[in-house]
Amino acid sequence: MAASTAAIQPGRIRILKQATGSSVDEKKLTGPVVYWMFRDQRLRDNWALIHAVDQANKGDVPVAIAFNLFDSFLGAKARQLGFMLRGLQKLHHNLQEMSPNIPFFLFQGEAVDTIPKFLKECGASILVTDFSPLREVKSWKETITERVADSVSVHEVDAHNVVPIWVASNKLEYSAKTIRSKITKLLPEYLIDFPTLVPSERKWPTPQPFIDWGKLIADVVRKGAEVPEIDWCEPGEDAAIEVLMGSKNGFLTTRLKNYSTDRNNPLKPKALSGLSPYLHFGQIAAQRCALEARKVRKQYPQAVDTFLEELIVRRELADNFCFYQPRYDSLQGAWEWARNTLMIHASDKREHTYTMQQLEKAQTADPLWNASQLEMVYYGKMHGFMRMYWAKKILEWTTGPEEALAIAIALNDKYEIDGRDPNGYVGCMWSICGVHDQGWRERPIFGKIRYMNYAGCKRKFDVDGYVAYVKRLAGESKKRKAGFLLNGKAKEVCQ
Numbered sequence: 233m234a235a236s237t238a239a240i241q242p243g244r245i246r247i248l249k250q251a252t253g254s255s256v257d258e259k260k261l262t263g264p265v266v267y268w269m270f271r272d273q274r275l276r277d278n279w280a281l282i283h284a285v286d287q288a289n290k291g292d293v294p295v296a297i298a299f300n301l302f303d304s305f306l307g308a309k310a311r312q313l314g315f316m317l318r319g320l321q322k323l324h325h326n327l328q329e330m331s332p333n334i335p336f337f338l339f340q341g342e343a344v345d346t347i348p349k350f351l352k353e354c355g356a357s358i359l360v361t362d363f364s365p366l367r368e369v370k371s372w373k374e375t376i377t378e379r380v381a382d383s384v385s386v387h388e389v390d391a392h393n394v395v396p397i398w399v400a401s402n403k404l405e406y407s408a409k410t411i412r413s414k415i416t417k418l419l420p421e422y423l424i425d426f427p428t429l430v431p432s433e434r435k436w437p438t439p440q441p442f443i444d445w446g447k448l449i450a451d452v453v454r455k456g457a458e459v460p461e462i463d464w465c466e467p468g469e470d471a472a473i474e475v476l477m478g479s480k481n482g483f484l485t486t487r488l489k490n491y492s493t494d495r496n497n498p499l500k501p502k503a504l505s506g507l508s509p510y511l512h513f514g515q516i517a518a519q520r521c522a523l524e525a526r527k528v529r530k531q532y533p534q535a536v537d538t539f540l541e542e543l544i545v546r547r548e549l550a551d552n553f554c555f556y557q558p559r560y561d562s563l564q565g566a567w568e569w570a571r572n573t574l575m576i577h578a579s580d581k582r583e584h585t586y587t588m589q590q591l592e593k594a595q596t597a598d599p600l601w602n603a604s605q606l607e608m609v610y611y612g613k614m615h616g617f618m619r620m621y622w623a624k625k626i627l628e629w630t631t632g633p634e635e636a637l638a639i640a641i642a643l644n645d646k647y648e649i650d651g652r653d654p655n656g657y658v659g660c661m662w663s664i665c666g667v668h669d670q671g672w673r674e675r676p677i678f679g680k681i682r683y684m685n686y687a688g689c690k691r692k693f694d695v696d697g698y699v700a701y702v703k704r705l706a707g708e709s710k711k712r713k714a715g716f717l718l719n720g721k722a723k724e725v726c727q
């Protein structure tokens with residue numbers, strides 16, 4: 233069911249629960265509106281926040297943002313949690329400046345407990361949530377929807393995709409080809425400018441809660457120290473906009489011209505946008521990136537079209553897969569032809585087999601693969617081209633496709649700053665299980681799954697140059713870590 237508001241297209245909203253005795257357009261609400269922010273961690277260009285504020289203003293009630301910090305979510309470590317919390321700290325600061333009437337509440341624990349409890353305490357009328365296709369998030373929403381009082385409506389807003397996932401298609405799409413025309417047809421309706429966020433008119437009745445960001449960040453950094461933070465990517469909305477269109481090093485302003493020619497060259501990582509950390513944590517809207525990219529299409533038509541294909545079609549295809557295929561991270565989620573061919577070749581003889589530990593430590597006989605693994609471990613973002621090679625080699629070197637997929641996903645989620653994302657699950661499924669791809673010439677181990685090898689990479693780019701580049705990256709990172717430990721030790725001695 234869709235709700236209608238002046239500010240936001242009805243198709244962007246799904247009513248997960250309608251409060252008893254209320255109508256969707258009810259003007260007068262009895263209690264506040266709460267936006268449970270999860271995937272779209274930004275104030276600008278956020279349809280879920282726009283909708284929450286709009287509902288509150290229409291109902292003449294206050295609105296709050298609530299965020300739940302899980303004790304553990306898909307194994308996130310210091311790298312991912314530090315980036316997220318530092319981004320949220322900035323968001324909190326900006327919110328206090330821009331919209332002091334909207335408080336930010338941060339809860340710790342399980343959202344299925346904290347969110348219903350908060351709604352009850354503040355007597356909320358509407359819970360607004362953003363959208364994620366991941367099964368954990370779907371299941372929390374189901375539980376929360378069951379647990380909240382009958383007087384609370386629950387609205388889900390797709391603030392992540394340019395075309396809302398359920399509008400783009402009502403079924404599991406086979407490939408980019410099958411979803412492209414559906415999305416393209418809907419762009420005139422959905423790829424539109426964002427309305428300005430109308431400030432909340434009513435003040436929250438209780439004082440703004442104090443959040444000790446320093447302590448929270450120190451805690452996650454300590455607990456997740458196994459995968460330390462990265463320092464080349466500044467978190468937060470302002471930094472994201474700078475990466476998109478800043479005058480110094482912005483993608484659209486200074487780097488776009490080489491996107492279509494150099495984006496598959498791992499030695500030229502700057503040819504890529506570098507937006508995936510921000511898109512993953514929702515610190516920037518894909519819709520904003522697309523709107524700004526369109527403005528420079530006259531100058532760089534090919535680069536912009538290629539970028540929009542990745543940003544909209546491929547990214548939203550990944551969300552489509554996870555939304556409609558519950559087994560999005562399992563061999564069972566692959567198409568039948570792919571499952572069959574992989575099973576026929578599952579016991580083919582492997583030249584090398586490695587354990588998860590050997591792979592994690594980059595101890596294979598292939599220096600190119602080792603370099604890509606180290607790029608991920610130390611830098612936190614493996615080049616997009618190498619991700620395909622990296623995952624396909626795991627299929628070649630493990631005992632079968634199920635193990636390969638499990639290892640690829642585990643490593644991707646542990647080390648990538650943009651990991652634990654539908655793009656990651658689908659990237660691994662594409663590489664290992666042929667999802668969204670077609671069958672190719674049959675060969676050992678891979679069967680009909682597309683194959684990639686070292687010789688092919690050598691023809692495409694300077695493999696030795698890439699290995700040397702990653703060695704430098706890893707060396708710099710180790711030096712920084714040693715400096716950090718030394719400083720830490722020095723501090724301990726001085727205390």
Ligand SMILES: Cc1cc2nc3c(=O)[nH]c(=O)nc-3n(C[C@H](O)[C@H](O)[C@H](O)COP(=O)(O)OP(=O)(O)OC[C@H]3O[C@@H](n4cnc5c(N)ncnc54)[C@H](O)[C@@H]3O)c2cc1C
Pocket residue numbers: 495504505506507508509511512542543544546547548550614615616617619620623644648650651652653655656657658659660662663
């Ligand atoms: C094995 C494997 C694992 C991957 N893991 C992840 C992951 O964990 N998180 C993640 O965001 N992406 C993942 N990708 C997709 C892609 O490699 C990254 O999105 C990209 O490298 C991010 O860098 P960028 O933003 O600079 O890329 P750009 O080329 O500048 O792309 C811009 C944006 O378009 C989207 N995009 C680009 N390529 C793809 C793609 N193939 N599929 C879907 N969307 C795409 C992303 O949102 C990206 O941020 C994976 C791909 C593979 C093959």
